[in-house]
Amino acid sequence: MTGESESDEALLARAARGDGAAFGRLFRAHAGVVHSYCFHRLGSWGEAEDATSVVFLEAWRRRSDAVVVSGSLRSWLLGVATNVMRNQRRAARRYDAALYRLPPARAEPDHADDVVSRLDDERRMRAVLDELAVLDRGMREAVVLVAMEGLTYAEAAVALGIPVGTVRSRLARARGRLKKVRTAADSWDLPAGVAGPTGDLPGQEMARDV
Template sequence: MSPDNDVIERSAREPAVFATLYDRHASSVFRYAAQRLGDHAADDVMSETFLVAFERRSAYDLTVVDARPWLLGIATRLMRKHVRLEATAWKGMIADLTAQIVPDLIDLAGARIDAHRLTQRLAKALRRLPEIDRDTLLLYAWGNLDYASIATAMEVPVGTVRSRLNRARRQLRRAAGIETLEQETDYGRTDTAPQHA
């Protein structure tokens, strides 16, 4: 099986080969978009993501083996067009997102009323995050990307990803009433450099 960068390179000569990339990554792009916008809008974002990727395939960095961060970066930029849809979808997603982003906060809250209030404060804090910080956080939590892959998706250095995630976590901890001096941790993911051929 050819790696993604080989598929993209070959698609310049044989456009039909690009369908392999769709087969490999469509479900990841769909899941990421669905968590942010819901299933109906996710179909549109997924389709548009691959259309944009196909049109821009000549600009792809062929030294990067895995195209998923590139595709999720395209999807993230496309979803900015769907901000209103995302705002209405937040309510159903907040509890899931907070559980992924800030481990054990709900357990620390104790009572259900406290957990409900905590969820409301965290939802408000998430809405107030700058768009670039929120996108970075969602690529981490829902895109399941490590720091290096987020950097590729957002087209920024890894240090910028670390800063954005650290700033977002600090704001969420503050909203939750938890002040800690703990080191930034890439929970459960290996912080690796982008894969190169």
């Protein structure tokens, strides 16, 4: 939901009738979620920002396929983002680079700390992505959507366009493989309760959904 009294569905319908501002409101409402997901897949804030714009351009192109879950386009948008991530170059080629590539932000002295922390984020994210590299693409997508973005099984199923049971089996296999790798590496010391953005443990989220 957008939080401005109108549902995502209504905003999309208005946009389709020629109200560009309505699509702008959808962008404002979901850009954060999409941006976060793109970062979790790409490991770079800058690339994630450009990818976020491409995701919304693609969402506009595919608006007739939009799926609203519980009044929200979030799952569907993350599904569009998943497709964009699968083939970034092809997706980006459809659009003029000026539409999604802004000049880099100026690094001002006051923001030096921010720059450092962003670089640190990227370093940490790359480490996570290295860990996920042992999974195949399907498992990786399911893990990021459920464990990092906090989607329920059903929402992940909508995003990936697969049955809920397939989401469950992919996560189970991913869990098994990660456990195996971590045991072998014997170097993991994870703090308890670290989970997705909602603070819920992924397991609890899943249990609600099944």
